[in-house]
Amino acid sequence: MSVGSSATPSRFGAILACALVGAGTVLGLSGIDLVLPAIPQLPEILGGEAAAAQLVIAAFVAGTAGGLLLFGALGGRYGRRYALVAALAAYAALSFLAARAETMPSLIILRFFQGVAASAPAVFAPGIIRTLFDEIGATKALGVLASVESLVPAGAPVVGVWLLTLGDWTLSFTITAVLAALLAVSFIFAGRVLPPDTGSGAGGSYARLLGSSVYMRYALTQALVLGGLLVFVFGAPAVIVRTMGGSLQDFIVMQVSGVTCFIVASNVTGWLVGRFGAERLILTGTTMALLSALALLSYAVAGGKDPGWLPYLFVPMNVGLGLRGPPGFLRAIIAGGGDDHRAASLMILAITGVSAGGTALFAPFIESGLLALSLAATAIQGLAVLLLLVLPPLQAVPKTGPGNGPKDAVGD
Template sequence: MQRLTLDRLAPFALLVLGTVLGLAGTDLVLPAIPALARDLGGTPAEAQWVLAAFTAGAAAGLLLFGALGAQQDWRRLLMVSAASFAAVSLAAACVDSIWLLIGLRFVQGACGAAAAVFAPAVIRALFQGPHAVRALAAFGSIEAMAPALAPLAGAALLARWDWRASFAVLAALGALLALALRWQAGRLPERLQLAADGSYVRLARNRCFVRLALSHAFSLAALLVIVFAAPAVFSRLSDAPVRAFVTMQMVGITAFVLVANGAGLVIERFGALQLLRLGSLLSAVSSAAIFGAALLGMGQTPVITVLFVLLCTGFGFRAPIGFHAALTSAQGDDTRAAACIVVAMLLTTALGTAVVAPFVDSGMAAPAAVAWLLACTAAVLGWRTAAPPAAGRAA
């Protein structure tokens, strides 16, 4: 990777914190959902809306910041995002109505979406070619830790205080991020190379971008459909379902981190297109293997865990390259492109999870079938694409 000077490290670290903070809006609060429903007089179904509202708000915020980022100073937008996220989080910690909390969660999700939009464009401004792919891999590796570690922190906060503590921590972290962004504003790139005449309509007409964006979104959704179904499936298959799920998550994340961070080195030898295709193929094969094992009655937790590691390995090969290639194909409209990619990931995962929800009590067959379909679609879309621009050997 290019020399990691303070001028590169500071914006990279701030963007990581901002993106992880947005993810923590769901994962840190997750263990407290039953408690807040009880304390606020809500039902379990209403408590699920606390999660869904945040996701819906995040999707709206991604599209909003994606459009504003091409017109306004991105540094100011990121500071406003962090400060407003802190204020809304603090307000959420003080509510006494679950429906008021649901409304605030939508606003909180929208406010916290800016870092996910701006991070790819800033990383591409700080690093070039394969170095940008490696930086995106490091960025994604840190992001991958949030879903594994944040629920543990949320559970510790809940055991020590109550559900309001998670929102108070989010408020404090958001305020610290806003202050850090103001303090380090001089180290942040003033201008990003963005298309002045870009639009969501133009992106929708860019067939190369649409194929690469959907390929990346479907590939991640294939993995997350398995993850979201695993707790319910493991509760039937294991005497210690929580431990089995945590084990699967940790070994899968470890595989992803190791492979994703090594992908930048492999690109220089084999080329980005070959690695993208290898990752897509491995994802399709491993999800098919999980489906086959479930159908044959071999879908026990150790088998699923081993095959899940292969699925994470496949995504690790293709994730940094696929995301970078999709951004590059947007021809400078990085903020809108990043927003579209993340929204596609959210919507595809939500749809896949909803489809398999009625069948998770029967085992891993239905989730694995949907994951296989998603992975195969991702492979076909990625296979039809020419060599990802600016990510190959010569970049």
Template sequence: MHPSTSASIRTILPLALVTGVSMAAMDLYLPAVPALQLGMGISVPLAQATIAVYLAGLAAAQLLWGELLNRLGPRRCMEVGLALLALTSLGCALAPNIETLLVLRLLQGVAAAAATVVAPSVVRATLADADVVRGIAAISMVEAIVPAAGPVLGALMLTVVDWRGTFWVLAGLSLLVLPWVVKIAPRQLPGLNLAHDASYAAILRNRSYLRLALSHALCIGALLTFLASAPQLLQHALGLGSSAFALLQVLGVGSFMLGASQSGRLAKRLGHARVVRLGASAQVLACTLALLGASLGHLPYAAVVAYWMCFCGSLAIRGPATFVDALAVPPAQMGRATAMLILALLAAGALGTQLVAPFLGGEGSAVPVFCGVLVQLLASAALVWRYPAPPAAR
């Protein structure tokens, strides 16, 4: 094995694992929500609030960890984040009432946000250019697997433990990966120069970063918009149930993993600009065809599956290259740049989901969903069609 390949694996694997553990705090927990409701004797809205406050903490803490990355360094951020994730998981497992659980779930979201900021920053800053796309792709693969496998594993766990057992497992996983991640995370980002202007204003003045970050955020926003709307779309427009959505998820994840396994090789062979344009074109074409079928009143399930597989596979090809080029900023800016990028994609997903939500529930719901997705994809493609030079990382 080539030395650089071995070094990249030692860096990527622990960071991918810690990303997976952080995401499991949501996806492993989801099946336990009804059991929590019954166990605590609370209402459905209160039980669902344990999901909402976690997401609120995750989103709000992006900027917090972006600030702390330079001040504490990647290693200390990972130590604090994973330790807090373990402690809050233990607290959730022992929570005596819903009020305590809600506070701890909020803090759990704050803890999980450390991985979303630190992991890609470390990969971008420490790996050679030949390995960095592959590193981001590997983390993306974990981010695709956990939402698909987490609820299944969580449901299986509930056959042997109650809802509190989910949090005991999360605490154990956090402590298990902590020593490994701390060992490979650098004390500070390589080349860090704190004299460099790392203000948000300076980052936003970088037009290349802005275009690449917005393009990636809109692409992920399109994904989240469709994903959040798909269960209602399948039920009301196609008359299908949860099993159809589950199959759609499995096929989408499989397509993403296949694309991600090739993204590094394609980026090296074709160049980042061509790979991103290729992925964006495929997504726009697939969505346009799906919208046309929906407009004609004939959209079979097979067409939805074909669209989703094309979308996910194309995202896996274009996404890592876009993400890597967006973060080609000075190390002093990397934490804040990553935080703003993650926050932007979460916001795009939330906004897109809410904009199409009023149109769901009828037989024609497929048309507004695909319209909303297509608008985001067209804007995303337009931002990178004349591919901006990656931000200078001086």
């Protein structure tokens, strides 16, 4: 089997294709969290200040942002199979070189390009899933993928700590190199399980997507709902410990409760889409996220200081994201009018921008506690609901699945 094979995959092949691109996406995401436990040791080992060690993470994030735009454009020009193999091979080589870095600056440079390569699976996964299944099947697959991805920030640092007990800081990079190389080889020899390229994005552009109010309806609201949730999560530890008299244990309970409910909700969306329709589910989930933020804001205004209430108030935001996440992501890809890779990369970049920008804007008000944090979340989730009500939806969802290439769905 070759990378260029174009046969339509069987049901088993479709599941295997999802497993491969899912593994690639998870491996890319773990590039941050797997390395985190080793960061405090790096200044002593490689030289430099603690601030420089933080650039090891920042460089990877910056590279990922650039890689999203790069692979969004390259996928339509050269084909996602070749791009995936090349990116995973580069990720393996760069990880191998990072494990042998002797100075902090050299590691930071390698981490930037490592981030570029690591972004490819996340760009191509939604388009591949969309081509393999009909709308309900693709929604289910995206729900499973989102569930696995949600476990990475919690699980990867634990694995990173375990690897430090087995070796030194280089071991996480070496393991990443081996896994990325194995995935690249798997895509070479199992190329037939991937759906054939349909010329997706060959004549598209980012400007075209940004000018489509239909695409922006789904992409922006997806970015706002997830980004708003992440802004709350990123600010919660400081708020709980510094202003509510709680501990990190309270934050962990809130996070575990939220992630668990998100996983359950995202895995029933396929059935719910078939019963109630994607648009109703997207609006319901977005509204739930807003109501959760309003509940947190109301508790803060009432002077609430007990962090034990946060899981109950925050869980509906996670459920709302779980309900609207898979169908919203899928409809953004469909609204891209066949430009699947750019549509996915632009949306992921928007999610990163909302979460990073919202966190930066909130930072000066961290001492104001839950009031400021919940107000920020409410503003972001409220904007998501407003955009859903104002921007036009897809008028018709083109048939997808094996043998059905994407059709132009950009409405304006």
